[in-house]
Amino acid sequence: MIKQHICTAINNEHASLVFDEDYQQWQLTLLTLATEDDLENNNQLENVGDIIDQIVLPVNFCPYCGEKLQNNSKQPATYVYHDFSHW
Numbered sequence: 001m002i003k004q005h006i007c008t009a010i011n012n013e014h015a016s017l018v019f020d021e022d023y024q025q026w027q028l029t030l031l032t033l034a035t036e037d038d039l040e041n042n043n044q045l046e047n048v049g050d051i052i053d054q055i056v057l058p059v060n061f062c063p064y065c066g067e068k069l070q071n072n073s074k075q076p077a078t079y080v081y082h083d084f085s086h087w
Protein backbone atom coordinates (compact mmCIF):
# COMPACT_ATOMS: atom_id res chain seq x y z
CA MET A 1 0.00 0.00 0.00
CA ILE A 2 1.37 3.37 -1.03
CA LYS A 3 1.56 5.96 1.71
CA GLN A 4 1.09 9.42 0.24
CA HIS A 5 0.88 12.82 1.88
CA ILE A 6 -2.31 14.38 0.54
CA CYS A 7 -1.90 18.10 0.94
CA THR A 8 -4.15 20.96 -0.10
CA ALA A 9 -1.18 23.33 0.17
CA ILE A 10 0.67 21.66 -2.71
CA ASN A 11 0.22 24.16 -5.50
CA ASN A 12 2.37 22.33 -8.04
CA GLU A 13 0.40 19.70 -9.97
CA HIS A 14 3.67 17.89 -10.83
CA ALA A 15 4.74 17.49 -7.20
CA SER A 16 3.99 14.46 -5.06
CA LEU A 17 5.02 13.32 -1.59
CA VAL A 18 5.19 9.54 -1.18
CA PHE A 19 6.74 7.25 1.44
CA ASP A 20 9.33 4.96 -0.17
CA GLU A 21 9.23 1.57 1.58
CA ASP A 22 12.64 0.51 0.25
CA TYR A 23 14.48 3.53 1.63
CA GLN A 24 12.07 4.05 4.56
CA GLN A 25 11.83 7.75 3.84
CA TRP A 26 9.44 10.34 2.51
CA GLN A 27 10.33 11.55 -0.96
CA LEU A 28 9.23 14.69 -2.74
CA THR A 29 9.12 14.06 -6.50
CA LEU A 30 9.04 17.01 -8.89
CA LEU A 31 8.52 16.56 -12.63
CA THR A 32 9.09 18.95 -15.50
CA LEU A 33 6.79 18.11 -18.39
CA ALA A 34 7.28 19.20 -22.00
CA THR A 35 5.30 22.12 -23.40
CA GLU A 36 4.81 23.16 -27.05
CA ASP A 37 7.82 25.49 -26.72
CA ASP A 38 9.98 22.66 -25.37
CA LEU A 39 9.11 20.51 -28.42
CA GLU A 40 10.21 23.29 -30.76
CA ASN A 41 13.51 23.72 -28.93
CA ASN A 42 14.40 20.06 -28.38
CA ASN A 43 13.99 17.44 -31.11
CA GLN A 44 14.47 14.62 -28.56
CA LEU A 45 11.02 15.37 -27.16
CA GLU A 46 8.04 13.99 -29.07
CA ASN A 47 4.86 14.89 -27.19
CA VAL A 48 3.51 17.60 -24.92
CA GLY A 49 3.57 16.10 -21.44
CA ASP A 50 6.72 14.01 -21.97
CA ILE A 51 8.89 14.03 -18.85
CA ILE A 52 11.87 16.35 -19.34
CA ASP A 53 13.39 15.77 -15.95
CA GLN A 54 12.60 14.41 -12.53
CA ILE A 55 14.09 15.12 -9.15
CA VAL A 56 13.48 13.04 -6.02
CA LEU A 57 14.32 14.62 -2.67
CA PRO A 58 14.15 12.90 0.72
CA VAL A 59 12.22 15.10 3.16
CA ASN A 60 11.19 15.00 6.80
CA PHE A 61 8.64 17.80 6.50
CA CYS A 62 6.16 18.74 3.80
CA PRO A 63 7.70 21.83 2.17
CA TYR A 64 4.21 23.11 1.32
CA CYS A 65 2.34 22.93 4.64
CA GLY A 66 5.19 22.26 7.08
CA GLU A 67 3.69 19.07 8.52
CA LYS A 68 6.26 16.70 10.05
CA LEU A 69 6.21 13.37 8.23
CA GLN A 70 6.77 10.05 10.00
CA ASN A 71 10.29 8.98 9.08
CA ASN A 72 12.13 5.86 10.23
CA SER A 73 15.15 6.33 8.01
CA LYS A 74 18.61 6.16 9.49
CA GLN A 75 20.14 6.64 6.07
CA PRO A 76 21.75 9.91 5.07
CA ALA A 77 19.59 12.01 2.80
CA THR A 78 20.48 11.83 -0.86
CA TYR A 79 18.63 13.10 -3.88
CA VAL A 80 18.21 11.64 -7.37
CA TYR A 81 18.03 13.66 -10.56
CA HIS A 82 17.06 12.21 -13.95
CA ASP A 83 17.38 14.30 -17.12
CA PHE A 84 15.25 12.86 -19.93
CA SER A 85 15.68 15.78 -22.34
CA HIS A 86 18.53 14.08 -24.20
CA TRP A 87 20.48 10.83 -24.30
Ligand SMILES: [Zn+2]
Binds near residue numbers: 009010063
Ligand atom coordinates in the same frame (compact mmCIF):
# COMPACT_ATOMS: atom_id res chain seq x y z
ZN1 LIG B 1 1.66 19.20 3.15
